[in-house]
Structure formats: C-alpha cells, structure tokens
Amino acid sequence: MSKKKKRHRTGNGNVVLYLLPQGVNPAEHNYIAKQLRLIASGVLDVPAGEVAEVLVYHDDGCPLLSGGTCRCDPDFRLVRRA
Numbered sequence: 001m002s003k004k005k006k007r008h009r010t011g012n013g014n015v016v017l018y019l020l021p022q023g024v025n026p027a028e029h030n031y032i033a034k035q036l037r038l039i040a041s042g043v044l045d046v047p048a049g050e051v052a053e054v055l056v057y058h059d060d061g062c063p064l065l066s067g068g069t070c071r072c073d074p075d076f077r078l079v080r081r082a
Helices: 030-040
Strands: 002-008 015-021 051-057 075-081
Touching: 030 051, 030 075
Parallel strands: none
Antiparallel strands: 002 015, 051 075
C-alpha cells in the first residue's frame, strides 16, 4: 500500500502530491526533481482551481521501469482536465 507524501512548493502557490511506496525518497528520482524545477519555472503551470495530470515519459533504459531509481532525463506532458 502506498503512503501519501506531500511536497509543497513555495513561491507559486502550487502543492504537489506524490503517491509513492513507503520508504521511497522522492528526491532520489530525476523525474521528480525535473518536474519540481518545471513547476517552479512556470513551464508546468496549472491555474488555481484547475486539475491536471502530468504524464512522464521515461527513457526505455530508465532503471525506474524495472523497479530502480529514475536516472534518465524524462519528457513531460501536461494534460488539463475540463
């Protein structure tokens, strides 16, 4: 069962929620660090009151895909929900 871990970003008012297995440190994964940088820079921007999904496209050889820690440089796509 997953344990909810909230990660708050200050400055732009966004709150990012990650659902990760207990004991996993999100700071160890490249995709989370990159996602937080994109949020802080306004690239992944969701206005207040809106909901969106962030699709993460990992490299084929990324260790995360076989249960390891993300070490690739993934691509992101923001999908806004109406």
